[in-house]
Amino acid sequence: MWPEPNSSAAGGRMLQLISLFKDQGYSITFASPAQDSDFMVALAEYGVDKKSIALNCASFDVFVKELNPTVVLFDRFMMEEQFGWRVTDNCPKALRLLDTEDLHCLRLARQKAFKENRLFQTSDLMTEEVAKREIASILRCDLSLMISKFEMELLTTTFKIDKALLYYLPFLLEPITVSAFEQFPPFEERKEFVFIGNFLHEPNWNAVQYLKESIWPLIRKQLPQVALNIYGAYPSQKVLQLHQPKEGFLIKGRADKAQEVVSKARVVLAPLRFGAGVKGKLIEAMQCGTASVTTTIGSESMHGDLPWNGAVTDSPQVFADEAVQLYNDNKRWLEAQYNGLTIINQRYLKALFVEDFNKQILFLQANLQQHRITNFFGAMLQHHTLSSTKYMSRWIEAKNK
Structure with missing residues (x-):
C-alpha cells in the first residue's frame, strides 16, 4: 500500500523515515506497485516524488538505473523479494536498507500457537515458513531497521544474525512539552x-x-x-x-x-x-x-x-x-x-536517534565493500537469489507478454 498514516501505524512510520532522510538533504522517490487509494497520503506535500512500478517487469530496471539511488529502502521483506535482485543488478553500489516494521515470522508463529491453543515457543520460529523468507531478506540487505529491541535480540540469539546487520530505530516522535x-x-x-x-x-x-x-x-x-x-x-x-x-x-x-x-x-x-x-x-x-x-x-x-x-x-x-x-x-x-x-x-524522541543514524549510514556507504564481504551468508543468498528468484521473475515477465 501507499502510506496511509490515518489507517495504520506502518503509514506513520514511513512518513517518519521520509522526514528522517529529508532532514539529511536526500531527494526521495517513493515507488510502489500498489493501486492508489482514497486514503493515501499526498507524497508531493512532503517533497517526495511518487512513482508507480510494475511487478515482474523490466520497466523497473530502466527506472531504477536512470534514478541511480545512493540508498534504497525496502518497505518490508516482500518488497525486497520482488525488487531486491533488480536493485542489485542495476545499482550494485546502492546501500540496501530494509524496514522490517515488525518481525512478521514472530507475529505469524504466535498467531499459529494461539489458534492451536498452546503457548508460543521460540523454537516455533524454526518451522514458520515466512521465517525463511524474512531472514533471507534481512541477510541480503546491508542493514535492517528494527522497531523492537526484543526482536533484535531474537534475531541475534535464535537466528544468529550478525548485530552489524541490525539497527534499532523505533518510532521517531516529537517531545510532549x-x-x-x-x-x-x-x-x-x-x-x-x-x-x-x-x-x-x-x-x-x-x-x-x-x-x-x-x-x-x-x-x-x-x-x-x-x-x-x-x-x-x-x-x-x-x-x-x-x-x-x-x-x-x-x-x-x-x-x-x-x-x-x-x-x-x-x-x-x-x-x-x-x-x-x-x-x-x-x-x-x-x-x-x-x-x-x-x-x-x-x-x-x-x-x-x-x-x-x-x-x-x-x-x-x-x-x-x-x-x-x-x-x-x-x-x-x-x-x-x-x-x-x-x-x-x-x-521515542526523534532527536535521540537522528545523529547516530546518519553516522551509521555514512559509515556503511564509506565501507560498503568490506561490510558486504563480512556478510558471507548475505552474499551467498544474493548469489542463489540471482539464480532463482531472478529467473522465476523473468519467466513470469515473458509469460505476461
Whole structure:
C-alpha cells in the first residue's frame, strides 16, 4: 500500500523515515506497485516524488538505473523479494536498507500457537515458513531497521544474525512539552472507552473478538452506562456484525481523525493476544494523554523499566477491573497519563536517534565493500537469489507478454 498514516501505524512510520532522510538533504522517490487509494497520503506535500512500478517487469530496471539511488529502502521483506535482485543488478553500489516494521515470522508463529491453543515457543520460529523468507531478506540487505529491541535480540540469539546487520530505530516522535500536556482534555471531559486498529491486521480483529466475548461483558457489568467505541480502517462484514448498541459495543469504522477520537476517550483498550513490533495504537494513546490497558504482547519492548501508562495484564478479569479503576479513579488516571508522557519523552524522541543514524549510514556507504564481504551468508543468498528468484521473475515477465 501507499502510506496511509490515518489507517495504520506502518503509514506513520514511513512518513517518519521520509522526514528522517529529508532532514539529511536526500531527494526521495517513493515507488510502489500498489493501486492508489482514497486514503493515501499526498507524497508531493512532503517533497517526495511518487512513482508507480510494475511487478515482474523490466520497466523497473530502466527506472531504477536512470534514478541511480545512493540508498534504497525496502518497505518490508516482500518488497525486497520482488525488487531486491533488480536493485542489485542495476545499482550494485546502492546501500540496501530494509524496514522490517515488525518481525512478521514472530507475529505469524504466535498467531499459529494461539489458534492451536498452546503457548508460543521460540523454537516455533524454526518451522514458520515466512521465517525463511524474512531472514533471507534481512541477510541480503546491508542493514535492517528494527522497531523492537526484543526482536533484535531474537534475531541475534535464535537466528544468529550478525548485530552489524541490525539497527534499532523505533518510532521517531516529537517531545510532549509542558504546554502540550496542559492542553490535553482533562479527565472530567473525557468519556467512554476506545479501541482503534486497522482490521486488515489479524491481531486487531482477534482483539475485538476477545473484547466482545470475554472482556467487555465484565466491564459493562460494572459500568452499565458506559460504551466502547471500536474504530478501524477496512472493517469487514464480520466486524460490522459485532455492532451491539444495547450492549454499548459500538463499531464506528474508520476514524477520520484518530488522535481526536483517542483524545476524547478516557481509556484505550488493547487486549492483543498475538502480534509483534511496537503498537502504534498504544503510542498514540500516550501522545493523546489517554490511559491504556493492554497485554504483555501489547506492551512488549515499548516501555523498558518505566511504568506503563495504565495497566498490563493477560487475565480477562484483571483487565476489566483495571480498566474500570482507571475509568473511575482520577488520581490513578493522571498517574497513568504522566507515565505515558515519560515513556514518549525518554524512549521515542526523534532527536535521540537522528545523529547516530546518519553516522551509521555514512559509515556503511564509506565501507560498503568490506561490510558486504563480512556478510558471507548475505552474499551467498544474493548469489542463489540471482539464480532463482531472478529467473522465476523473468519467466513470469515473458509469460505476461
